[in-house]
Amino acid sequence: IKGIHLSMKSGMLAAEAAFEAMVSGDPSASTLKAYKDRLDASWVRTEMEPAKNMHHNFRDGFVGGMVRTGLQYILGPGSAIEPFSDDYAHMKKIADYAASPRPVREVQTDGTYLLDKLTDVFHSGTKHEEAQPAHLKIADTEICATTCKEQYGNPCTKFCPAQVYNMVMNEESGREEMQVDFSNCVHCKTCDIRDPYQIITWVPPEGGDGPEYGIL
Structure with missing residues (x-):
């Protein structure tokens, strides 16, 4: 190989x-x-x-x-x-796409050949002890809720293959804020590399948790 x-x-x-x-x-x-x-x-x-x-x-x-x-x-x-x-x-900003809009092709999953992200996560066998500090560190989540959302549309919610990052409505603040589901992580480190603000840092989780590489 x-x-x-x-x-x-x-x-x-x-x-x-x-x-x-x-x-x-x-x-x-x-x-x-x-x-x-x-x-x-x-x-x-x-x-x-x-x-x-x-x-x-x-x-x-x-x-x-x-x-x-x-x-x-x-x-x-x-x-x-x-x-x-x-x-x-x-990475292009939302304003760049607005200047020359292009149609976005939505990927249709069929459960056999094209799988949704969470099904892929299940097949990866990834597991993490929930009662541990998150191994994905965001230096300033305020940037996620404001600047990044306005300029880039929170790209981490899209390029992460394991659906780790999700913008969830906070009823107290009345706005969408970042939620990190680190237990889904398959350790690709895309977020650490591709984050336009470089505020996401991947560190090794406790106990060697992660995907079962032998079945990927």
Whole structure:
């Protein structure tokens, strides 16, 4: 399967670096840096280098992606055609869509081939002890109820594959506020990466809880 050999080799190198740090009693960043040095010197880096930046090339569509990819091969495999920017920085605001509206195609689930999010969560076997601190931290939920709702329409409620984030009406305040159902989480970390305000942080849950990867 594509990439399995790369993950195995990188895991072996990580284990070696971690073991040496434990033996020496020095788990500092300078000691653990040995992992990156070994990875860069291994065949993993050599094999992956030609495909580096490929996904970034196609971020604006097929035509632009083909042009960037052609330039990348001319300049050398793995070359950066232009400066990188964070993924969330490319997220469009509601106002951008209002300027050039496009029809939204609603996905119709059939329970057999196309499943709704909660059914997918069930099949993932994910589980979390409910009586523990949430492992999904939102620095300021006021942003969710105001700025993010107005500018982006709360994208986390849409891009989360496990329906963790839901805007629920608070009868006391008379407005919709963020509710985090962390027990649904399948640990994809999309929210941590794609949140336009970077106020969501994923941390490991207690007890190693999460999805049953063996049945995914």
